[in-house]
Amino acid sequence: MINEIKLHGKANEKLDYYVTITGADLSSRYCYECLPEGDRFFSGGNEFVIQQDGVRYMGTGGSLCEYMFGVDLPLKDLLRKDVSNRLVMYGAYYDKADNITFTNSTGGKESFDQVFLSGNAVSNYFFFVHSSQKNEIKDLQREILKTIGKQVKRSETVGANDDSRLCREIFDAVGDPKALVFLFRLVNRHNEEYFKTFNRLYEDRKTIATDGMSVLDDLSRKYNIIPYQQERIKIDGMYKLPENKKIVDEYKDILIAVSEKGEVNPSELAKLSRLRTLSLRLNIPHTLFDTLDELLLKDMNIVEVEEPDYIRDTRAIFEGLFFRTDNIRGHVSSEDLIKLLKAKQKSTMNRDPAFESLLLDTVRACDEHARDANDMSVMEAMSHILTYFDRYDSTATTINNLAFMENSTLSEDNIRSLSGNKEIFDQIEPALFRELFFDSIIGNRYLTRYGRKKVDILNRGLVEIKAGNTTYRALASKLSKINEVDKLYTSIHRYIKDRFKSIYAELNSKEDQEIFIQDLNREIQSKGIVHSPVPHSVFEEIILDIRKESFYLNNLLPHIIVSRDNQVREDFLLNSGLDRFYVEELEKDYFDMNKIEQNILEEIRK
Structure with a gap:
């Protein structure tokens, strides 16, 4: 007795399809045919046709895919952590009360472009169910959703592309031993590659x-x-x-x-x-x-609904672009530019969408003004502002990546571009470049040790380039060397920490530590962790950091947990030189290992 049929075909040069049919007995079923318009699959009033440029369907069923970016994600699904798949039933829609309404109008067609844009970019399923029940299609659809909806929206099988298992899951969920389930997987081979x-x-x-x-x-x-x-x-x-x-x-x-x-x-x-x-x-x-x-x-x-000063300043400057008086319409002073750039900086730091929304509305208004009044002065003024905003975005992205991304460095071209932007911003106001791009980063609590070193070197290096005391190449080389030390530190830290635990009590003198470092240097080279001797300064830095970690976990953290004294914690973080990201990971592991309530961790981090 045949319980499953699997077929594979091609709709066009980039579209493959896979068909799986599951039922109690498929031995004498005639359920597909090849027609000039495409490959047709049918059973009991249900039909699915795969054409060269899309699909056509009628009857029961719907479409199914794994959620990805760009797929319409209903809020209800987003709020359920275990929902990973999108299910659309033919002939169903949400009414004004957000309830699903079913109709008998289930026929339709979709182009492959529509399928892979509205659904998953690589793989999408369609299906229909030939039921032994004799009801209206809308009632069958309601029953199918009721029986399979919860299962398939949470099934990991969809993302795994396990057609046989998924088809069997649907068949079992339907609960009708005489039913037939037709499952169609469409794969865009170009997108897949x-x-x-x-x-x-x-x-x-x-x-x-x-x-x-x-x-x-x-x-x-x-x-x-x-x-x-x-x-x-x-x-x-x-x-x-x-x-x-x-x-x-x-x-x-x-x-x-x-x-x-x-x-x-x-x-x-x-x-x-x-x-x-x-x-x-x-x-x-x-x-x-x-x-x-x-x-x-x-x-x-x-919370905190009042409009910030920087938004009020921005709104005033943008409104001023549209004054009727010719000599002030479209006028943007250096002081205005400084306010706008600092407003953009603050909106980014605060993740305040009001600034970008205000900017978008103003650009749209400038475009309409130029069209309706045949006056380009306002648009030219806005273009002038947008040029500075583009320079800001480019510079901020480059410096932030250097500061916060591991293994990030700068090429000579990157530095040349930054130097050019520094000169332009500092022409508006001396030291504006430093205020916009360095002061806020240096004050960021999550800036790592090596990120801080790279930012400091870049800041000083750009000043030295301006003075003619260094070159783009020399500054790029300095940053690259810091990056190499950072990579060395990261690659050997875990190994040294594990070794250090076993002999911690034996390192009572500088001589003992020197012998330990020499042994480590040989070990990590023999194990292929590094390929050349590591400078002693790196080992000494790691060993000192491990001692600080041990002191914090064994002495300070227990005291902080009992006393809830987060000021002691902050003092340690400020003075130890350990990266805040790393210390927070140590704290999380400590709390997990000792089964301490997470709300206490949140309290001491406030």
């Missing part, structure tokens, strides 16, 4: 090098993959990397928690900001966080 190539390149270094970008650009041109689809694939690949997913999911969990009470307090905003800072260091695109903010924060009451 781009997706796999991106994942391979990204997993190696958590970034895409220049040669990798060339490979991806060649693929996108070869297969004519539109930019929007490329971006979805990249962001989905970045999100699914386990260490990235952990950060984004934690961010989402905070948003879900605050959505239940309808407001965000300063403490929760601080957590969200910290995760965003961490995401920059890990090269996680902010688009992921922006998408979550748009879905979960847009109707949220953010």
Whole structure:
């Protein structure tokens, strides 16, 4: 007795399809035919036709895919942590009360472009169920959703592309032994190749090098993959990397928690900001966080509702562009530029969307003014402002990446560009460049030790270049050397820490430590961890840091937990030189190992 039939076909040069049919007895079933218009699959009034440019369907069933960036994500699904798949039933829609209404109008068609833009970029399922029940289609659809909805929206089988298992899951959930389930998986081979190539390149270094970008650009041109689809694939690949997913999911969990009470307090905003800072260091695109903010924060009451001074200043300057008097219309002074640039900086630091919203509205108004009044002066003034904003964004991104991303350095061209921008900003006001791009970073509590060193060297180096005391190449070399030491520190820290624990009590003198360092140098070279001797200064720095960690975990942290004295904690973090990110990971591990309530950890971090 045949219980499953599997078929594979091609709709066109880039579209493969896989068909799985499951039922109690398929021995004498005639259920598909090849027609000039396409390959047709049918059973009991249900039909699914795969054509050269799309699909046509009628009867029961719907579509199913794994959620990815760009897929329409209902708020109800976002709020359920275990929901990972999108399910759409034919002939169903949400009414004004947000209830699902079913109709008998289930027929339709979709182009492949629609399928892979509105659904998953790589793989999408369609299905229909031939039921033994004799009801109207809308009633059958309601029953199918009731029986399979919860299961398939949470099934890991969808993302795994295990067609047999998924088809069997649907069949078992339907609960009708005489039913037949037809499952169709559509795969865009071009997008799939781009997706796999991106994942391979990204997993190696958590970034895409220049040669990798060339490979991806060649693929996108070869297969004519539109930019929007490329971006979805990249962001989905970045999100699914386990260490990235952990950060984004934690961010989402905070948003879900605050959505239940309808407001965000300063403490929760601080957590969200910290995760965003961490995401920059890990090269996680902010688009992921922006998408979550748009879905979960847009109707949220953010405590402190008064409009900040920098928004009021920005609004006044932008409104002034449209004054009727000729000699002041479109006028932007140096003082105005400084206010706007500092407002942009503050809005970025505070993650305040009001500034960008105000800017967008003003640009739109400038465009309308130029069209309706045949007057380009306002648009020219806005273009002048936008040029400075573009320079700001470019400079801020470069310096922030250097400061917060591991293994980040600068080329001579990067430094030359920064030097040019420094000269332009400092022409507006001396030291404006330092105020905009260095002062805020240096004050960031999550700036790492080596990030701080690189920022300090860059700051001093740009001044020396201006004075003619150094060159782009020399500054790039200094930054590269700091980066190499950073990589050395990171690569051997864990090994030294494990070895250090076993002989900690024996290192009572400098001679003992010197012997220990010599042994370590030989060991890590023999194990291939490094390929040349490591400078003693790196070992000494790591050993000192490990002593500080031990002191904190064994002496200070227990006291802080009992006394709730977070000032002691802050004093240690400020004076120890240990990276705050790293200490927070140590604290989390300590609390997990000792089964201490997490709310105490949150309390001492306030």
